[in-house]
Amino acid sequence: MDEEPTESLWVRIKGMAGTGDISVGVCYRPPSQEDQVDEALDRQIGAASCSQALVLLGDFNHPNICWRANTAGHKQSGRFLECTDDNFLLQVIEEPTRRGAMLDLVLTNKEGLVGNVKLKGSLGCNGHEMVEFKILRATRRAHSKLTTLAFRRADFGLFTDLLGRMPWDKALEGRGAQES
Template sequence: MEDFNHPNICWRDNTAGHKQSRRLLECIDDNFFLQVIEEPMRRGAMLDLVLTNKEGLVGNVKLKGSLGCSDQEMVEFKILRAARRAHSKLITLGFRRADSGLFRDLLGRVPWDKALEGREAQESWLIFKHHLLQAQERCIPTRRKSGKNAWRPA
């Protein structure tokens, strides 16, 4: 939240009249921020902004009038969060418990010369992928990610 003082930005159309204001808009867009204040504050301009990187994180935004003799307006808002943390549904492969001997054996049993003979590249890839995924399913256990690393990419 900040007083950005860019009165020439039109937030409805996401346009700006000055170079600095356009740069601010580009920065906001490049970082996937959302501006949540919807009503103008001072002289019809929206100068105080509340930016968030997640829709639904900030709510109940209200303008509360000026602060003392200042032309600054007070902005009240709530940071919304879920009552309890959602559990990750991300499933990863547990390579530490994989049976690499069986995996090697299963792929070694496939007569690749005959299986891929006369096939185009795409069709050969699909055959190889099918055998690979079958061996993976049998030899590499899956597990659900949990803990503080559950929200990081697999």
């Protein structure tokens, strides 16, 4: 990509006949990473999240994100949290991975794709917990009729315009008549 370099590696694991491919990204985000590099990483994550199946893991250095409450205590962390939300990524690690902080993450765009997540102690003396998990695959790709909406491509101007044209006073009058 013709943009800021990120510390990331992206691979596509080809599935056997009848099974889909899996894209896997491994990232390291330094704690003092500049905004332009964060934005480049967000764009890479956005492009990769269009994959049928994605597993993204690494040390993202966002210790002030509360994944349970979906909140962030810092501007850069808030942008990363927004990126994961915009790309419908689920964070699957539930325990702190380094000195009580959740720095190391495993994210996926498919519920049930990643399972059996365990922290296995540190490898060597780096202080990070080793994360072990399985990528769960069905033997055949299921063809789902469920559609995922692409909100990034929505025409919110048209939506607002259509809402503005609705005769709200008449709709509300009819509702009041039904309730009485």
